[in-house]
Amino acid sequence: ATEAEYKLGMGVVLSTASSKENNAQVDATVAAVVLDDAGKIVLCRVDVAQNKMDVTGGAVDTAKTFKTKMELGADYGMAGIVDNNGDGVMLEWDAQAKAFEEYAVGKTGAEIAAMETQEANGHLIAVDEALLAAGCSMQITDFVEAVSKACEDANAVSFKTADAFTLGVAAVSEASESTAASAEADASVKMYSEFGAAVIAADGKILAALNDATQPKITVSVDGAIVEASYKGTKRELGPDYGMVAYGAAIAEWDAQSAAFSAYTVGKTAAEV
Secondary structure (H helix, E strand, O other): OOOEEEEEEEEEEEEOOOOEOOEEEEEEEEEEEEEOOOOEEEEEEEEEEEEEEEOHHHOOOOOOOOOOHHHHHHHHOOOOOEOOOOOEOOOOHHHHHHHHHHHHOOOEHHHHHOOOEEEEOOEEEEOOHHHHHOOOOOOOHHHHHHHHHHHOOOOOEEEEEOOOEEEEEEEEEEOOOOEOOOOOOOEEEOOEEEEEEEEEEOOOEEEEEEEEEEOOEEEEOOOOOEEEEEOOOOHHHHHHHHOHHHHHOOOOOHHHHHHHHHHHHOOOEOOOO
16 A cells, blocks of 8 residues: 545534524534545544523523534434424434535535535425435535535644544533523523544554634523624634633643644544543
């Protein structure tokens, strides 16, 4: 086998649009891709951190735990749901997501970004018959955007290998910094997520890694109404604007420290990390 050069990129798309009275919600779609030297996708992984919190009466749960849609698997409950037309969803979310991952292989970021969609039951689903036949009939707009962003990642990392490898992506979310509403102040719901992607060699050692994080904030009144939702971008996207150096007297900005940690993991196993 001849050693070849690849790139690992990550993209995150976040929305708070599903938040409503008594429910704060953050949907963060993460994609990780490995590209070959021609810019074509070799491996693709997607997941969604769909974090929800009951904020009735302005209350918050700082100890709340979260699972991604891929982690939930069959417990996510998409399979068997009947839509407005009386049609049933055939496959669970994780199976449909894996169909999209496989469909992306061999394509460029531009080709993914140019994918056509059609409206069905209020969602934008694929037009491509091959993807539909593979079982992916759910909304794909955030998948397309996240994978496109991952392919165009300005902070992608390169690696070389002649051997086979796998790609993993994960998200960890928590809400410990959230604060409840009071007579003097609205509640502040902070369901923060950290994302990691790693390319793993056959011997279990990391060939390349990336990390990113999101810090959306949803303000809720004492009556449980959504007052405001704010999100400025991922920490990697914000770069020096994140302000760790300016306001935290850090030795380096968050994106630089994250890149240093990612580089440190190369050559180590998950257990060693």
